[in-house]
Amino acid sequence: xxxxxxxxxxxxxxxxxxxxxxxxxxxxxxxxxxxxxxxxxxxxxxxxxxxxxxxxxxxxxxxxxxxxxxxxxxxxxxxxxxxxxxxxxxxxxxxxxxxxxxxxxxxxxxxxxxxxxxxxxxxxxxxxxxxxxxxxxxxxxxxxxxxxxxxxxxxxxxxxxxxxxxxxxxxxxxxxxxxxxxxxxxxxxxxxxxxxxxxxxxxxxxxxxxxxxxxxxxxxxxxxxxxxxxxxxxxxxxxxxxxxxxxxxxxxxxxxxxxxxxxxxxxxxxxxxxxxxxxxxxxxxxxxxxxxxxxxxxxxxxxxxxxxxxxxxxxxxxxxxxxxxxxxxxxxxxxxxxxxxxxxxxxxxxxxxxxxxxxxxxxxxxxxxxxxxxxxxxxxxxxxxxxxxxxxxxxxxxxxxxxxxxxxxxxxxxxxxxxxxxxxxxxxxxxxxxxxxxxxxxxxxxxxxxxxxxxxxxxxxxxxxxxxxxxxxxxxxxxxxxxxxxxxxxxxxxxxxxxxxxxxx
Amino acid sequence: xxxxxxxxxxxxxxxxxxxxxxxxxxxxxxxxxxxxxxxxxxxxxxxxxxxxxxxxxxxxxxxxxxxxxxxxxxxxxxxxxxxxxxxxxxxxxxxxxxxxxxxxxxxxxx
Numbered sequence: 323x324x325x326x327x328x329x330x331x332x333x334x335x336x337x338x339x340x341x342x343x344x345x346x347x348x349x350x351x352x353x354x355x356x357x358x359x360x361x362x363x364x365x366x367x368x369x370x371x372x373x374x375x376x377x378x379x380x381x382x383x384x385x386x387x388x389x390x391x392x393x394x395x396x397x398x399x400x401x402x403x404x405x406x407x408x409x410x411x412x413x414x415x416x417x418x419x420x421x422x423x424x425x426x427x428x429x430x431x432x433x434x435x436x437x438x439x440x441x442x443x444x445x446x447x448x449x450x451x452x453x454x455x456x457x458x459x460x461x462x463x464x465x466x467x468x469x470x471x472x473x474x475x476x477x478x479x480x481x482x483x484x485x486x487x488x489x490x491x492x493x494x495x496x497x498x499x500x501x502x503x504x505x506x507x508x509x510x511x512x513x514x515x516x517x518x519x520x521x522x523x524x525x526x527x528x529x530x531x532x533x534x535x536x537x538x539x540x541x542x543x544x545x546x547x548x549x550x551x552x553x554x555x556x557x558x559x560x561x562x563x564x565x566x567x568x569x570x571x572x573x574x575x576x577x578x579x580x581x582x583x584x585x586x587x588x589x590x591x592x593x594x595x596x597x598x599x600x601x602x603x604x605x606x607x608x609x610x611x612x613x614x615x616x617x618x619x620x621x622x623x624x625x626x627x628x629x630x631x632x633x634x635x636x637x638x639x640x641x642x643x644x645x646x647x648x649x650x651x652x653x654x655x656x657x658x659x660x661x662x663x664x665x666x667x668x669x670x671x672x673x674x675x676x677x678x679x680x681x682x683x684x685x686x687x688x689x690x691x692x693x694x695x696x697x698x699x700x701x702x703x704x705x706x707x708x709x710x711x712x713x714x715x716x717x718x719x720x721x722x723x724x725x726x727x728x729x730x731x732x733x734x735x736x737x738x739x740x741x742x743x744x745x746x747x748x749x750x751x752x753x754x755x756x757x758x759x760x761x762x763x764x765x766x767x768x769x770x771x772x773x774x775x776x777x778x779x780x781x782x783x784x785x786x787x788x789x790x791x792x793x794x795x796x797x798x799x800x801x802x803x804x805x806x807x808x809x810x811x812x813x814x815x816x817x818x819x820x821x822x823x824x825x826x827x
Numbered sequence: 828x829x830x831x832x833x834x835x836x837x838x839x840x841x842x843x844x845x846x847x848x849x850x851x852x853x854x855x856x857x858x859x860x861x862x863x864x865x866x867x868x869x870x871x872x873x874x875x876x877x878x879x880x881x882x883x884x885x886x887x888x889x890x891x892x893x894x895x896x897x898x899x900x901x902x903x904x905x906x907x908x909x910x911x912x913x914x915x916x917x918x919x920x921x922x923x924x925x926x927x928x929x930x931x932x933x934x935x936x937x
Contacts, residue, residue: 472919477929
């Protein structure tokens with residue numbers, strides 16, 4: 323019964339998911355569907371907020387774990403999906419007769435994301451990843467009259483099913499070596515087994531699992547599906563894909579690496595006792611395996627792959643897709659520092675990234691609706707036609723580049739500080755070079771919006787797309803981008819509370 | 828308990844590795860989406876076989892919970908779900924362009 327209490331929020335969400343699906347058979351009212359979905363998400367968030375402050379606790383015989391880290395990502399997933407519902411509500415890309423299915427799938431997706439953040443067992447992690455993946459395949463192909471949408475979902479399902487098969491094979495090998503599937507059990511196993519007695523099979527297994535999780539966060543070389551899927555899928559869906567599964571993937575990856583493989587050295591527990599601030603504690607990933615080199619290589623490769631490929635793109639959705647790959651690389655930087663400061667930086671970055679990226683995709687979706695395309699030429703001269711959209715887009719893009727005083731700058735600052743704090747200067751330099759490369763393609767969009775003459779005629783009959791409500795919500799996304807750039811303390815206080823799993827309390 | 832079965836763990840692992848390798852080869856070489864998903868099934872079955880073999884030959888780790896056996900059952904279930912969704916998508920692809928060769932789905936490039 324105690325375990326049931328901890329899964330009550332996802333249970334509520336599943337109930338609403340089924341309810342929206344069934345009620346949608348009779349009630350065709352769009353506002354009702356959106357309202358019910360938001361009500362379900364709000365209720366879930368409320369239940370989670372009431373759980374703040376409870377001590378870390380495992381449930382269902384160690385399958386799930388409830389701590390502030392999981393809570394952070396659960397609330398975050400609910401937030402992203404709620405934004406997704408709002409973005410979708412005004413989109414032309416979701417056909418009217420399929421709306422109830424659409425919102426039902428979104429709520430179920432949110433359940434999967436929540437479980438990705440709180441699983442403490444590799445079986446649970448696999449189930450959660452598959453839940454998210456399978457629902458994502460259907461969402462990518464939701465606009466099934468458009469060939470590109472169908473093609474996107476096929477490419478997604480091909481890459482995705484292969485990645486999850488690779489991951490589950492890796493899990494089976496890890497199970498064979500250790501006899502454990504629970505992450506805390508794995509930690510005990512690695513603590514009592516000397517590093518040089520671990521067979522090399524362990525690291526093959528870890529590489530395979532990393533490949534499977536890397537696919538979720540679109541880390542190179544498992545990133546190939548990303549641009550095609552983001553371009554082909556309906557834009558509101560791409561907006562969610564670029565944030566929610568990626569954040570949940572990072573939650574899972576961080577929990578897996580830190581729980582199973584970590585031996586604290588300047589340990590967090592001792593740090594508390596001796597008065598070193600916890601945010602300066604570092605940890606070592608165990609084993610006869612070059613973790614720092616592996617993680618740095620993966621991070622650097624992901625950054626370069628994303629940024630270099632984005633340079634030559636003309637479709638805004640594709641640019642944003644490649645930029646989301648690059649951002650996954652930046653966030654991987656946080657893990658490769660193997661320090662608590664790095665983990666804090668990831669959590670901060672995930673949070674601000676949500677606001678800037680969903681905002682950018684939303685504007686792309688709006689421009690697509692009104693101009694009939696999302697290429698650079700459709701953005702030319704946007705400021706003279708839709709000044710509000712042009713200015714908001716500029717804020718989101720500046721934030722994505724990391725220009726002060728926007729939130730993206732603070733996110734990058736924390737990441738770089740974690741890297742410099744561990745004296746990885748060369749790696750920091752690579753990341754800085756990447757930031758400079760990314761400046762080019764983001765500024766290309768800004769230049770097109772503000773300094774170029776309009777190129778494409780606005781198609782007739784596509785008006786009434788900027789209601790007051792939409793503009794209010796876009797403004798609500800702009801505000802955090804500025805606010806978190808100026809006042810980071812409240813968010814950092816929240817995050818240091820969330821990352822307490824690394825202090826052992 | 829193991830009457831008629833080989834008691835050599837290595838044989839099972841070798842077989843599962845062959846399954847997995849053939850699965851990967853199938854995925855990489857097939858020109859037909861349905862065949863490609865059969866390759867994925869092979870990879871998953873390799874993993875399931877691993878779980879059952881490890882659980883059977885490494886007693887004492889988790890006898891009472893049977894994690895390995897349970898995991899292999901879940902793999903079978905999820906493989907079925909994934910196949911159902913994948914085939915539905917393949918049907919849509921066929922309806923849209925009269926071919927299910929993934930290499931000829933080339934509208935998204937760049």
